[in-house]
Amino acid sequence: MQEVPDMIACEECDAVYRRLALGRDEVAFCRCCGGELERDISSRRRRVLPLTIAGLFMYIVANAFPIVEMELHGLVNQTTLMGSVIALNAEGMPLVAFLVWTTTILFPLIQLLALIYLLAAPNRPGGFAYRPAFNLLGRIIQTLRPWVMVEIFLLGVIVAFVKMTSMATVLPGPALWALSVLTFLFAAVLSFDPRYIWRKPIPERGK
């Protein structure tokens, strides 16, 4: 098995290209199908770690406080992220509860923690991170990406909110604001593809 470091294949149509040296923020596209081949993220890389840590704080707030509060005939009830999962489970919907739990609570946390490790580890003075763990976390981030659904959950909160206004008085909880910030942070953080940590620079021609 031998590496071909100066070429790249399109993920969507398998066309092979010579890699080009990309300038700042440049993107290379496939000529055949228009898919993205490679992008330069050198300017973005430094911003990702602080954004991820900010995301972790927002994640904690989003989980610790109620998302919405409702009042009906003087009776008040509220729910947190975990609260609705527990309610679903209690009503005999363990599978749906599990799905909601993984896509809104578990996977976002794994994503944030893995990304922090991935970005912080290579800078440690002791040298490079433990390789198998590093590789595994990088692959986990890529595999989980479609299953992190914070932004869809946020839209779900808005729909549920409007649905309730005709029935009772509803108030947004502190977690709702944290959740909105978290959505934007995730959008910025997840645009960072771990494949660029593995990427090697293009070797000089003629060597």
Place this chain on the structure above:
Amino acid sequence: MSANRTVQSANQPMEAQSPATGSRVKTAARLDMVSCHHCATLWKDVKAHDRCERCGAELHARKPDSINRTWALLIAACIMYVPANMLPVMTTASLFEEKQDTIMSGIIYFWVSGSWVLALIVFIASFLVPLFKLAAMILLLIMVQRHSSRGLLQRTKLYRVVEVTGRWSMLDVFVVSLLTGLVQIKGFAMVYAGPGIVAFAAVVVLTMLASISFDPRLTWDAMEYESRKPV
């Protein structure tokens, strides 16, 4: 975040190095190379069950058993689509009445009560997207199996749209889960999740898995098939 990105598509395809062979561009498969699915490193002389030395992922030229797996997941999703739309997704119980809602009746409720924007959002996310996804994936699969080389670019774009939009169908699952968590005032108002939401969640997960297990490169393999055909 990437406001100053410049678009550059002036890559030299391998065509420049090889004599014209009928197909437009050289593919990795034709050059006996395998691209790692996780880190996009290109390898040659790959044996079966080799792992990528860069990131440790298993290497294969195409996603394993892609057509069969995608068909299996799609057929399961089609079956679940029926109960997902027929059974109630939630039950609202107030002091005087009990009301059962299906996906469609929830949309109609929004429309009638004047929230047209929300009615439209939920209609697209919960009704149009799953239907579109099932139809698009079946079309893509059938055309791959017939080695059709029609509309390759359009089919690739269709696949991209399916990949991006598919996740948004989870919207209704989240709405129901939030309402069950929130509306729990004994005697006055209670919301229960109905059996329909299980089927609906299954449709979303199955179609997502189907689009993940489909390999868009199979679409372009039709070009290879065509160039190998005796004239």
